[in-house]
Amino acid sequence: MSQVDPGQGGANNSDGLSPQGLAAQAAEALTRLTGVDRYEIAIVLGSGWSAAAEQLGTVGAVVDASEIPGFTQADVPGHRGQLLAVKLAGSGADALVIAARNHYYSQRDAAAVALPIRMAAKAGAHCVLLTNGSGAVRPWPPGTVAIIEDHINLTAASPLVGSQFVDLTDLYSQRLRRVIAGLFPDLPCAVYAQFPGPQYETPAEIRAAATLGADLVGMSTALEAIAARAAGMEVAALSLVTNPAAGTSAGGISHAEVLEAGAREGNRLARLLAEVVPALVAATC
Numbered sequence: 025m026s027q028v029d030p031g032q033g034g035a036n037n038s039d040g041l042s043p044q045g046l047a048a049q050a051a052e053a054l055t056r057l058t059g060v061d062r063y064e065i066a067i068v069l070g071s072g073w074s075a076a077a078e079q080l081g082t083v084g085a086v087v088d089a090s091e092i093p094g095f096t097q098a099d100v101p102g103h104r105g106q107l108l109a110v111k112l113a114g115s116g117a118d119a120l121v122i123a124a125r126n127h128y129y130s131q132r133d134a135a136a137v138a139l140p141i142r143m144a145a146k147a148g149a150h151c152v153l154l155t156n157g158s159g160a161v162r163p164w165p166p167g168t169v170a171i172i173e174d175h176i177n178l179t180a181a182s183p184l185v186g187s188q189f190v191d192l193t194d195l196y197s198q199r200l201r202r203v204i205a206g207l208f209p210d211l212p213c214a215v216y217a218q219f220p221g222p223q224y225e226t227p228a229e230i231r232a233a234a235t236l237g238a239d240l241v242g243m244s245t246a247l248e249a250i251a252a253r254a255a256g257m258e259v260a261a262l263s264l265v266t267n268p269a270a271g272t273s274a275g276g277i278s279h280a281e282v283l284e285a286g287a288r289e290g291n292r293l294a295r296l297l298a299e300v301v302p303a304l305v306a307a308t309c
């Protein structure tokens with residue numbers, strides 16, 4: 025077998041396991057540890073969103089990310105490092121809440137970023153809701169929630185290797201954006217630019233991003249969305265503005281302010297997700 029197998033998602037890692045093989049192993053561990061054979065939806069909780077799981081329904085198994093192969097250690101304060109199996113209130117559908125993303129800036133490894141997404145796809149999820157915290161290029165105050173409608177990938181990386189010419193025309197599914205906007209018509213739509221991080225941007229980089237058409241900047245969602253689409257999932261994404269992007273306000277940016285915005289908005293975000301997630305499940309099942 026060749027080292028790079030396009031159909032299988034890229035180069036093998038040092039253990040000789042292809043990305044798809046590792047994802048299958050992770051899905052197997054997930055299924056065993058949570059006792060759920062098949063998930064209807066996966067929800068990735070980013071900065072500020074981590075309080076949401078409990079309000080979605082009945083939390084079953086809670087698994088430490090370190091128990092699942094391929095999850096790198098949670099190194100960011102404000103990220104829980106857990107996966108939760110949640111039975112949604114109402115429908116009883118099984119949702120996988122991933123409060124443990126692998127960040128690109130941790131290892132500069134886009135395959136690691138893709139692992140939780142690929143695992144969720146192998147565990148049955150055909151829809152993923154990605155959430156994140158972001159800096160606002162636009163004059164949107166911290167606390168603003170936006171529906172991501174498109175992205176600009178400024179990482180110069182991809183989770184895909186080989187001849188996987190995946191169509192991203194409708195990456196952030198218009199169908200699902202309409203479902204969310206139907207529930208929350210006041211949420212703005214946003215183009216999200218992913219920078220590689222972990223440093224925040226310079227003011228000149230933010231002016232450049234604005235010229236390119238970005239409304240928000242972040243460090244996570246574009247690579248995950250690409251991986252999800254390549255895995256055949258329908259993608260929706262929501263972003264919480266936690267800070268004005270560099271140079272767009274008087275002060276600088278601190279991770280503390282990012283955490284504060286998340287903590288302040290936690291309950292509101294949880295209530296929002298408690299409405300959005302069942303609607304996405306209803307639309308994609």
Ligand code: 8IG
Pocket residue numbers: 071157158159160219221223224225241242243266267268269270277282
């Ligand atoms: I939260 O201002 C959060 N994540 N790149 N820039 C980038 N990522 C972010 C920012 C920001 N705020």
